[in-house]
Amino acid sequence: MQGFVFRYFIPNEDGEPIEANRDAVFLEAEDAVLDRCVELFVHRRDLLRKISSFDPPLEIHLYQGSTFKDTKDQHYFYGRVTFDGDSRIMELAVEEILKTQNSFGEVMDIVAHEMIHVLDYLDDDNGILPGWSVAQVEEFMAARDLVRRSIMRGKSVIHRYALVSPEEFIAVLGEVYFTQPEALKDTNIILFELMDTYFHPPKKTAKR
Numbered sequence: 001m002q003g004f005v006f007r008y009f010i011p012n013e014d015g016e017p018i019e020a021n022r023d024a025v026f027l028e029a030e031d032a033v034l035d036r037c038v039e040l041f042v043h044r045r046d047l048l049r050k051i052s053s054f055d056p057p058l059e060i061h062l063y064q065g066s067t068f069k070d071t072k073d074q075h076y077f078y079g080r081v082t083f084d085g086d087s088r089i090m091e092l093a094v095e096e097i098l099k100t101q102n103s104f105g106e107v108m109d110i111v112a113h114e115m116i117h118v119l120d121y122l123d124d125d126n127g128i129l130p131g132w133s134v135a136q137v138e139e140f141m142a143a144r145d146l147v148r149r150s151i152m153r154g155k156s157v158i159h160r161y162a163l164v165s166p167e168e169f170i171a172v173l174g175e176v177y178f179t180q181p182e183a184l185k186d187t188n189i190i191l192f193e194l195m196d197t198y199f200h201p202p203k204k205t206a207k208r
């Protein structure tokens with residue numbers, strides 16, 4: 001796969017990121033990100049092509065170390081997607097990437113989460129997947145409203161962080177879909193099917 005520009009950062013004494021050379025850990029993280037992208041978009045090569053053909057290309061900044069201090073004075077972050085002019089920058093904590101496979105904590109799948117943000121930003125920045133029909137958007141919004149209360153009470157497989165904004169809802173939902181599809185299917189068939197239809201489109205429509 002081409003089309004992503006990786007850059008590598010470590011913290012200095014003040015917790016500011018300084019650019020570093022790629023070492024074995026960075027390389028492992030980079031491979032994990034690329035492998036995960038292929039898995040996420042295995043049935044949607046079209047989406048992967050879009051994301052990997054930005055001009056300028058999507059920059060993926062890997063942060064190795066736990067003593068970063070970001071500009072908002074948060075002591076540590078897991079990941080985020082930001083814009084700098086036309087550039088899209090995805091920042092990912094190496095530790096989170098490498099523990100993704102085994103952890104089901106607050107951050108379940110940082111690559112899935114941030115890639116959904118990138119997808120979301122393809123259209124308007126509004127927490128809706130690009131290409132959904134009007135009917136699908138309506139169905140999604142109704143289901144999102146309905147599940148709010150159970151998320152708030154901690155009774156849903158969808159983490160509370162989803163309630164921060166529509167953008168975070170779709171990103172967290174994506175994480176749940178990719179890491180705990182069966183649990184999502186059992187608890188919220190509508191949200192599951194919206195995601196499943198999107199990322200696993202029926203074969204007959206994909207065939208020409």
Ligand SMILES: [Zn+2]
Nearest residue numbers: 113117168171
């Ligand atoms: Zn997010």
